[in-house]
Amino acid sequence: KNEVEQSPQNLTAQEGEFITINCSYSVGISALHWLQQHPGGGIVSLFMLSSGKKKHGRLIATINIQEKHSSLHITASHPRDSAVYICAASRDTGRRALTFGSGTRLQVQP
Amino acid sequence: EPEVTQTPSHQVTQMGQEVILRCVPISNHLYFYWYRQILGQKVEFLVSFYNNEISEKSEIFDDQFSVERPDGSNFTLKIRSTKLEDSAMYFCASSERTNQETQYFGPGTRLLVL
DSSP states (O other): OOSEEEEOSEEEEETTOOEEEEEEEOSOEEEEEEEEEOTTSOEEEEEEESSEEEEETTEEEEEETTTTEEEEEESSOOGGGOEEEEEEEEETTSOOOEEEOOOEEEEEEO | OOOOEEEOSEEEEOTTOOEEEEEEOOTTOOEEEEEEEOTTSOOEEEEEEETTEEEEEOTTOOTTEEEEOOSSSOEEEEESSOOGGGOEEEEEEEESSSTTSOOEEOOOEEEEEO
């Protein structure tokens, strides 16, 4: 079983829709990261959170430590949000390496 | 805004050749990482580096791989004798301090081994 699982694998939405991407993890973590990978391959860090909720513009990330679950929400989605969204975990063992999920490919259609 | 840079952006090499991938981390960062992503697969950790030595490495990071910080700015990944399966996108990342810090990724080097 993968230590970090994401769903859905692929998501197509219409511009303006509210989008939710889910991430579940089976290991102890010190932090959960949400990353965006552009079509050209570059990776940008969106959020790092260890509890509660964070918001940046139209993006919101939440985490439930007890349920080992995190969500990334995009409000008022736009075609420029089309990318692969990746959840990754920093383990609580002191390891700095990130353990990555497989990513969710989001396509927002105009 | 400071950013991690990587060179080259693309590299094509013959199987068995040595390649060196270069990274310039953000200047005040102390932790450096290499990750790789084989086409269509998820990103995988290779190695982390702190205080001029490897702090952890994955099972992928075998004797064919080495890392070095040859001067105050560059951080390199060397693959001694490339295999076809080394073809991937290689990402360098850096973070300021502990494992609770955001990691900043470079744009990647796409390596193709023929």
